[in-house]
Amino acid sequence: MNAIEVHDLVKRFGTKTVVDHVSMTVARGEISGFLGPNGSGKTTTIRVMCGLLTPDEGEGTVLGYDIRTQSPSIKREVGYMTQRFSFYEDLSIEENLTFVARLYELDPVAGIVRDTLEDLGLSSRRNQLAGTLSGGWKQRLALAACIMHKPKLLLLDEPTAGVDPKARREFWDEIHHRASDGLTVLVSTHYMDEAERCHRIHYISYGKLLASGTVADVVSDAGLTTMVLTGGDITAAARKLAKADGVDQVAPFGLKLHIVGRDREKLEAAVKAVAAETGSEWHQDQTSLEDVFIQFMGQSTDNMA
Amino acid sequence: MSGLFSLRRLMAVIIKEAIQMRRDRITFAMMLGVPLVQLLLFGYAINLDPKGLPAALVTTSQDHYTRAMVSAMENTGYYRFDHVVSSASEAERLLQAGTVSFVVTIPSDFARRVQRGDHPQILIEADATDPAVASGAISTLGTVAAEALLREQGAEAQAAQQSAGALKVIVHRLYNPEGVTQYNIVPGLLGVILQLTMVMMTSMALTRESERGTMENLLAMPVSPMEIMLGKVLPYLAVGAVQVIVVLSAARFLFSVPFIGSLGLLLTSILIFVLALVLLGYTFSTLARTQMQAMQLTFFFFLPSLMLSGFMFPFQGMPQWAQWLGEIFPLTHFLRVVRSVMLKGADLQGIAGEMGALILFVLLFSGLALLRFRRTLD
Numbered sequence: 170m171n172a173i174e175v176h177d178l179v180k181r182f183g184t185k186t187v188v189d190h191v192s193m194t195v196a197r198g199e200i201s202g203f204l205g206p207n208g209s210g211k212t213t214t215i216r217v218m219c220g221l222l223t224p225d226e227g228e229g230t231v232l233g234y235d236i237r238t239q240s241p242s243i244k245r246e247v248g249y250m251t252q253r254f255s256f257y258e259d260l261s262i263e264e265n266l267t268f269v270a271r272l273y274e275l276d277p278v279a280g281i282v283r284d285t286l287e288d289l290g291l292s293s294r295r296n297q298l299a300g301t302l303s304g305g306w307k308q309r310l311a312l313a314a315c316i317m318h319k320p321k322l323l324l325l326d327e328p329t330a331g332v333d334p335k336a337r338r339e340f341w342d343e344i345h346h347r348a349s350d351g352l353t354v355l356v357s358t359h360y361m362d363e364a365e366r367c368h369r370i371h372y373i374s375y376g377k378l379l380a381s382g383t384v385a386d387v388v389s390d391a392g393l394t395t396m397v398l399t400g401g402d403i404t405a406a407a408r409k410l411a412k413a414d415g416v417d418q419v420a421p422f423g424l425k426l427h428i429v430g431r432d433r434e435k436l437e438a439a440v441k442a443v444a445a446e447t448g449s450e451w452h453q454d455q456t457s458l459e460d461v462f463i464q465f466m467g468q469s470t471d472n473m474a
Numbered sequence: 475m476s477g478l479f480s481l482r483r484l485m486a487v488i489i490k491e492a493i494q495m496r497r498d499r500i501t502f503a504m505m506l507g508v509p510l511v512q513l514l515l516f517g518y519a520i521n522l523d524p525k526g527l528p529a530a531l532v533t534t535s536q537d538h539y540t541r542a543m544v545s546a547m548e549n550t551g552y553y554r555f556d557h558v559v560s561s562a563s564e565a566e567r568l569l570q571a572g573t574v575s576f577v578v579t580i581p582s583d584f585a586r587r588v589q590r591g592d593h594p595q596i597l598i599e600a601d602a603t604d605p606a607v608a609s610g611a612i613s614t615l616g617t618v619a620a621e622a623l624l625r626e627q628g629a630e631a632q633a634a635q636q637s638a639g640a641l642k643v644i645v646h647r648l649y650n651p652e653g654v655t656q657y658n659i660v661p662g663l664l665g666v667i668l669q670l671t672m673v674m675m676t677s678m679a680l681t682r683e684s685e686r687g688t689m690e691n692l693l694a695m696p697v698s699p700m701e702i703m704l705g706k707v708l709p710y711l712a713v714g715a716v717q718v719i720v721v722l723s724a725a726r727f728l729f730s731v732p733f734i735g736s737l738g739l740l741l742t743s744i745l746i747f748v749l750a751l752v753l754l755g756y757t758f759s760t761l762a763r764t765q766m767q768a769m770q771l772t773f774f775f776f777l778p779s780l781m782l783s784g785f786m787f788p789f790q791g792m793p794q795w796a797q798w799l800g801e802i803f804p805l806t807h808f809l810r811v812v813r814s815v816m817l818k819g820a821d822l823q824g825i826a827g828e829m830g831a832l833i834l835f836v837l838l839f840s841g842l843a844l845l846r847f848r849r850t851l852d
Contacts, residue, residue, distance in 0.1 A: 255690050257494065259494050259498065264493060268486055271483065274482050274483065
C-alpha cells in the first residue's frame with residue numbers, strides 16, 4: 170500500500186481554484202519531491218493531505234487513513250513541518266519539544282526530548298528561546314519536533330528556504346538517513362539540486378499536476394532538445410535566437426548559451442543558421458531538470474493568459 | 475492513545491500557556507497591577523453622594539429665620555455657602571460658570587410670611603447637568619427646612635402644626651445608612667476588574683496563535699478543541715484568583731467595607747463568574763482574526779456591560795428595555811450576587827436565581843466556543 174494516494178483533489182478559495190484535480194501517489198519509504206512555482210498550490214495540497222484543509226472534491230488516503238474522515242489518526246502518524254516557522258518563539262528549544270512530546274503523549278517525555286536534542290545536535294542550545302535562533306537552527310528545531318513522535322510519513326513544506334548551503338546539506342543527509350529506515354517523505358522545494366536528491370518528483374503549476382516520475386522520466390517525457398553554443402559573439406546570437414522559430418528558451422551560462430526547444434529539427438536549423446552568422450561553435454547537450462521546469466513555467470503562464 | 479480528551483495533553487497546553495504568560499512580563503505585570511490601580515483610583519475617587527458642594531445664597535434680609543435656614547442647610551453637609559450675593563442675575567452667572575452647584579434664594583418677605591403662617595417659600599436652583607450631584611442635597615432639604623422653621627417658631631406652633639397634620643418625611647437608608655459610596659463601588663469593582671482583564675486576556679488566546687502562525691502547527695498535532703480551550707482558559711483562572719485576593723483584601727483593610735455574608739459562597743460565585751468570563755473571552759478569540767479585532771470586541775462588550783449592569787447607574791432606574799438588555803451581561807448578575815452576599819448577608823437561597831444565570835452563561839459560552847473553534851484552516 171502506498172503512503173499517499175489521492176485522486177482528483179480540488180480545493181477552492183472563493184472563486185479561485187488552488188488545487189485542480191490533483192492525483193498522486195507516494196510509495197512507502199520513498200523521498201518524493203514536490204515542485205512548482207510560488208503560489209502553485211503545493212502548500213494547499215500538503216495541508217489537504219494532513220487534514221488541515223478539507224478538499225472540495227476528490228478523495229484519498231494517507232497511510233491508509235481517509236483524508237476526509239480520519240484526520241485525527243493521520244495527525245498522530247504524520248510529521249508536518251510548516252513553511253513558516255510555527256513554534257513558540259517565547260519558549261526555549263527544550264520547552265517547545267517538551268510541549269510537542271506531551272501532545273503526542275510520548276513516554277517518558279523527558280527521556281525522549283533529551284534523546285531528540287542529542288540526536289539533532291540541539292543539546293547545547295536547549296535553553297535558548299526559539300525566537301532568538303537563526304534560520305538553520307529554527308529549521309533543525311522544527312525537524313526535531315516533527316520527527317520526535319516517530320511518524321511514518323513526513324510532509325515538509327519548503328524546509329530549506331532561507332537556510333545556508335551547509336545546513337541544507339546536513340538536512341538532506343538527515344532526511345536520507347531517516348528514509349533508509351523506512352520513513353516516507355514528501356518535500357516541497359524550489360531548489361533543483363534538492364529535486365535531484367529525491368527518488369521521484371511531482372511538478373505542479375497553477376493547481377495542476379504537470380509531471381510525475383523519476384528525474385530521468387520527467388526530463389525524457391518533456392521531449393526537449395538542448396543545444397549549447399560557445400565562442401563568437403554569443404550576445405548577438407542570444408538576441409537572434411530569442412526571435413528564431415523553434416526556440417523556446419535561451420539562457421546564458423557564463424560563456425555558454427543554452428538553447429532549448431520542443432522540435433529538434435527546427436531547433437537545430439535555427440541554431441546552425443545563427444552559429445554561422447556569429448561564428449560560434451554548437452553541439453547538443455543533455456536536457457537538465459531546470460530546463461524542463463522553465464519550459465513548464467513558460468507554458469503554464471501561457472495557459473493562464 | 476485516547477481520543478477526545480487526555481489529561482496529559484491538557485496539562486501540556488496549561489504548562490505552555492503558563493510559561494508564555496510568565497515570559498510576557500508587561501502583560502503579567504498589568505494583570506496584577508491594573509486591578510490595584512483601578513481599585514485605589516476608583517475606590518477613593520468616585521463618590522456618588524457628594525458633600526460640601528459650593529452654593530450661592532441670594533438674600534437681602536438678615537432676620538433670624540433666614541439665618542436659621544442657612545445654618546440648617548449648612549449642617550446637612552451638602553451645602554457650602556461660598557457666595558452671598560444680592561441679585562438673582564449675579565447668582566445665575568455663578569451657576570452658569572459652574573462656580574457653584576446650587577443657588578438658594580430666600581425672599582425678603584420670608585420672615586414676614588413665616589410669622590403670618592402664609593406659606594413661606596425658598597427657591598433652590600440646582601445645576602442638574604449631573605443629577606447625582608443634586609439628588610442628595612435636594613432630598614434632605616424638605617425635612618431640614620421644615621425642622622429648622624419649627625424650632626424657630628417654638629413649641630406652641632410646633633404642636634399646632636403637628637395637629638394640623640404637617641407631613642414629616644422619614645428616610646431610611648437600608649444596608650448603607652451613611653450612604654458610603656465605597657460600600658457600593660468596591661464590591662462592584664471586583665466584578666468590573668475581573669471582567670476587563672479576564673475577557674481581554676483570553677480573547678487574545680487563539681488569535682495570538684493564528685497571528686504568529688503557530689495555529690497551523692497546533693492543528694496538525696493530536697490535540698482536541700476541548701483540551702486547547704481548557705488549557706488556555708485555566709491559567710487565567712489562577713490570575714483571576716490573585717486579583718480576587720487583592721480586591722477583597724483592599725475592600726477589607728483599605729475601605730473597611732463590611733462583609734456580612736459567607737466567604738465560601740462569595741468565592742464560589744466568583745469562580746463561576748470568572749469561568750463565564752474566560753469562556754466569553756475565548757469565544758471572542760474564535761471570532762476575531764487578529765489580536766486587534768479581539769481587543770475591539772472586548773471593548774464593544776465591556777462598555778455597555780459597564781453602563782447597563784448597575785455598576786455605574788442604578789439598575790432599577792433604567793427603562794424596561796434597558797433592564798432587559800442589562801440582564802444579558804454576566805456582570806449584572808454577579809454585581810447582585812456580590813452586593814447581596816457582602817452587604818446584605820444573603821445565603822445561597824437568596825442568590826440562587828443569579829447563580830443559575832451565571833451557570834447558564836458558563837454553559838452557553840463554552841458551547842459557543844467549541845462550536846466556533848475551527849479544527850481546520852479552511
